[in-house]
Amino acid sequence: MRIENFQHKMAAHCESGTITSLLNHAGFEITEPLVFGISSGIFFGYFHKMKSFAFPTFIVRNRPGQMRINSEKRMGVKFNTFTFKNQDKAQQKLDELLGQGIPSACQVDFFYLDYVPSWEKVHINVHFMVVIGKEGDNYLISDSYFPEPVGLPSASLINGRFAGGSMSPKGFLFYPAGIPPYIDFESAIRKGIKKACFNMLKIPLPFLGVKGIRMFAKKIVEWPKFARDTEHLSHEIMKINILLEDQGTGGAGFRFMYATFLQQAAEMIHKPALKELSQELMIIGDGWREISLFAARIGKNRDLGPEKLKILSEMISGRAKVEEKFFTQLNKAMI
Amino acid sequence: MKEKDVKIDCPEQQMILYVEKENGQYGPVQTGSYISANYLDDFFYKRKNLEESLHSKVLNLEISPIQYFMVLEDLTLSELSSRANIGKWKVKRHLKHRNFHRITADHMKRYARVFNVKEEDIRSLGSLINETKK
Numbered sequence: 444m445r446i447e448n449f450q451h452k453m454a455a456h457c458e459s460g461t462i463t464s465l466l467n468h469a470g471f472e473i474t475e476p477l478v479f480g481i482s483s484g485i486f487f488g489y490f491h492k493m494k495s496f497a498f499p500t501f502i503v504r505n506r507p508g509q510m511r512i513n514s515e516k517r518m519g520v521k522f523n524t525f526t527f528k529n530q531d532k533a534q535q536k537l538d539e540l541l542g543q544g545i546p547s548a549c550q551v552d553f554f555y556l557d558y559v560p561s562w563e564k565v566h567i568n569v570h571f572m573v574v575i576g577k578e579g580d581n582y583l584i585s586d587s588y589f590p591e592p593v594g595l596p597s598a599s600l601i602n603g604r605f606a607g608g609s610m611s612p613k614g615f616l617f618y619p620a621g622i623p624p625y626i627d628f629e630s631a632i633r634k635g636i637k638k639a640c641f642n643m644l645k646i647p648l649p650f651l652g653v654k655g656i657r658m659f660a661k662k663i664v665e666w667p668k669f670a671r672d673t674e675h676l677s678h679e680i681m682k683i684n685i686l687l688e689d690q691g692t693g694g695a696g697f698r699f700m701y702a703t704f705l706q707q708a709a710e711m712i713h714k715p716a717l718k719e720l721s722q723e724l725m726i727i728g729d730g731w732r733e734i735s736l737f738a739a740r741i742g743k744n745r746d747l748g749p750e751k752l753k754i755l756s757e758m759i760s761g762r763a764k765v766e767e768k769f770f771t772q773l774n775k776a777m778i
Numbered sequence: 779m780k781e782k783d784v785k786i787d788c789p790e791q792q793m794i795l796y797v798e799k800e801n802g803q804y805g806p807v808q809t810g811s812y813i814s815a816n817y818l819d820d821f822f823y824k825r826k827n828l829e830e831s832l833h834s835k836v837l838n839l840e841i842s843p844i845q846y847f848m849v850l851e852d853l854t855l856s857e858l859s860s861r862a863n864i865g866k867w868k869v870k871r872h873l874k875h876r877n878f879h880r881i882t883a884d885h886m887k888r889y890a891r892v893f894n895v896k897e898e899d900i901r902s903l904g905s906l907i908n909e910t911k912k
Contacts, residue, residue, distance in 0.1 A: 554894060684812070
């Protein structure tokens with residue numbers, strides 16, 4: 444059984460891609476950057492010490508699940524959501540929805556997805572994908588990180604949906620339940636941008652937003668003391684590239700996708716200032732890409748002495764400076 | 779970033795990047811992963827070294843097979859405890875080689891589920907501890 448009219452599309456990011464493809468299937472044509480921008484997806488957070496992370500790390504997007512919540516709040520679309528304690532009931536509900544021809548998104552731990560290549564496998568509980576069919580004991584998955592739909596054994600899907608740990612999925616699934624006849628995009632875009640600016644500039648915590656970028660720049664020189672050996676440090680430094688480019692960001696830690704959103708928004712709400720700012724963000728994104736390429740290079744060469752980490756720190760610090768200016772201008776443009 | 783700068787040949791890992799197209803419009807383009815295309819050999823080299831180093835630590839009775847898989851899969855003590863639904867203090871004990879044989883069948887099953895390996899894989903690594911002791 445397969446939901447025939449569901450169109451699989453690759454996307455830059457799993458959550459925005461999943462929401463976009465579900466809304467498109469429900470008859471609401473919207474692009475991934477618009478979903479991302481309206482839901483204030485752009486963000487930065489640095490975590491130096493956390494119980495759930497084995498090494499300092501950073502994030503470049505808002506809290507998982509927030510894109511769906513913000514899309515509901517700002518565009519008025521409705522999603523039905525479910526979490527489960529019982530694994531059998533969770534699978535039953537999924538099968539029931541498939542039987543009714545409703546594709547639904549599941550939250551899973553990326554590690555248990557058999558179709559993911561071994562080098563990409565990490566324990567991360569916040570991956571989203573759409574279940575679009577079932578044949579025997581295999582589910583058919585539309586995963587926005589893959590060019591074609593892929594098969595997944597039922598046991599692996601259960602493992603992924605009930606992984607436990609921080610941000611445990613608890614069998615979470617959702618699907619669109621209603622699209623309003625009229626959407627006030629001007630208000631949605633405005634609110635999305637204002638909240639993104641607030642998140643980047645005004646959260647009074649030193650590890651979030653632009654302050655988080657500064658903390659990242661300051662603390663990265665301390666990374667060697669957390670590493671087991673040079674190869675471990677090299678692995679973690681190269682992960683900067685993965686987190687910024689490969690882990691579903693659309694490049695430069697979502698900065699390119701947000702620039703695309705601003706360009707689309709400028710046309711939709713007739714605000715040329717946003718177009719100029721989108722060009723500026725593209726240039727800022729190029730700077731982030733330089734950081735990720737530099738990190739990959741020094742990691743591969745094991746050239747991880749204090750002077751190279753200082754250069755990396757200065758490059759990151761430079762991004763904090765330009766992003767502070769950028770988001771201040773963006774905030775002003777929306778007044 | 780311009781479209782012409784992103785075309786990377788890596789069929790094993792495809793992805794979407796947002797770029798500036800020739801007409802000045804920004805939009806998605808499907809390409810290969812830069813890091814997988816250029817640095818995958820380095821990843822496998824480091825992975826192999828880590829596996830060997832952890833394996834020898836198991837042999838030298840420094841760690842238990844539970845810690846072997848925990849480090850390999852980049853999990854912390856608190857994350858493993860929460861995922862396996864086993865108290866932290868118990869997991870802490872299970873990380874030591876001398877307590878490995880005390881792990882109950884139920885706990886072993888839970889660890890195997892979290893690590894996504896067969897129980898046999900953990901046990902066979904554990905049997906190295908006994909051989910070393912002999």
